[in-house]
Amino acid sequence: MYEVTIPVHKVLRLFDYLEKLGLEAExxxxxxxxxxKAILKLEPGATLPGQQYSRLYKQAVLEMQTLKQPLPWAAGVGSEAFELMCHCMISARTLGDAIGLAERYEKMLYPMIGHRVWLEVAGDTAKLGYQIRFTERGSAALVPDDWDRADYQDTVAKASGLLIWHALCGWLVGESLEIEQANISAPFLNAAYHDSLSATFHSNVLFDADDTYFSFAAEQLQRRIVHTSDSLRELLDNAIYQLILIERRPASTSAAIKSLISIDLSRGLPSFADMAAQLHMSESSLRRRLQSESTSYQQLKDEVRCQVAIDKLLNEGARIADLSDYLGFTEPSSFVRSFKNWTGETPRSYREKILALGDDPD
Incomplete structure (x- = not known):
């Protein structure tokens, strides 16, 4: 199954946070x-499609921007400032150049957005740091005192920002950075949070450090950017969903391939040889890379088709026959069988179930 879902309690937490900010969640x-109202009636163990949660988070960020306060979470993902920064970075040739552009951009906007990235290179080691302006409870308008995470907002704000930068760098070059050490200049939260960060960074994580940064071999700054403006737009349209994918499966060549397939899907699925050429790799090198990531080109194509099918079913009202043709199936019945294999349900029943969550119950 290729469907990515989000537990309903995470959605309810977002609703609660918005209301504590004085924003209307409905x-x-x-x-x-x-x-x-419909989501509140779901069972505690229910889930929602990742794409729907991503759209919800995007709308929440747009509404938070009306408060004209720095967004403290996740390096500002979903905000206009974050999107413009990414558009600046995508023009770079190497990762080092891209981070340099981001550093200049955020340094200029730091008084307004309240956070910035910095890069330091010393010998064979590079440090990518994340600085955020507020550090104490009550010092940020978007951290209400009566919120259940207010006591450890400093830790979450800094760690989530560093996680986003790790994910974004990996996405840009199509392969996760190999981190030597991650430091968070905020208090230790709990063992579960520490273990989660360590698993994502694949390195040791130190709290109560002097600065917030992760270190890595400087030679990784020479990695080539494998994405384009087109694939960046695809990322930003569903930023939270894409970052959930990276969190569950670290940024990789697979992620780059899926973005590139999505761009060209309307013109047909690219061949393996075409994909290798787009990634500036030989076919044998690409095949070895995918084997090391425990996947295949066919599996990645199916994952993309599943994601696109769900999006078009839920948000564009696409007809089954049209979807089948768009996704490259020879006949609608083949598409229906594949969709049921991906999600456990037929396209019709899946759409009816999820769209019911957009209707107010009696």
Whole structure:
């Protein structure tokens, strides 16, 4: 199964946070095609499609921007400032050049956005650091005192920002950076949070450090950017969903391939040889890379087709026959069988179940 889902309790936590900020959750949810009332009626163990949660988070960030306060979470993902920074970075040739552009951009906007990235190279080691302006409870407008995470907002804000930069760098070059050490200049939260960060960074994580940064071999700064402006738009349209994917499967050549397939899907699925050429790799090198990531080109194509099918079913009202043709199936029945294999349900029943969450219950 290739469907990515989000537990309903995470959605409810977002609703609670918005209301503590004085923002109305129901209209925000409605703009994402969801109903807060319908979601509240779901069983505690229920889940929502990752794409729907991503749309909800995007609408929440857009609404938070109306408060005209720095966004403290996740390096500002979903905000206009973050998107413009990414558009600046995509023009670079190497990772080092891209981070340099981001450093200049965020340094200029630091008084307004409240956070910035920095890069330091000493010999064979590079450090990518993340600085955020507020450090104490009550010092940020978007951290309400009565919120259940207010006591450890400093730790979450800094760690989430560093995680986003790790994911973004990996996405840009199509392969996760090999981290030597990750430091967080904030208090230790708990063992579960520490273990989660360590698993994502694949390195030791030190809290109460002097600065927030991760270190890695400087030679990785010479890695070539494998994405384009087109694949960047695809990332930013569903930023949270894409970053959930990276969190569950670290940034890799697989992630780059999936973005490139999505761009060209309307013109047909690219051949393996074409994909290798786009990634500036030989076919044998690409095949070895995918084997090391425990996947195949066929599996990646199916994952993309699943994601696109769900998006078009839920948000564009696509007809089954049209979807089948768009995704390269020879006949609609083949598409229906594949979709049921991906999600456990037929396209029709899946759409009816999820769209019901956008209707207010009686």
């Amino acid at each position: 209209p925000i949810a409605a703009r994402a095609g969801l109903s807060r």
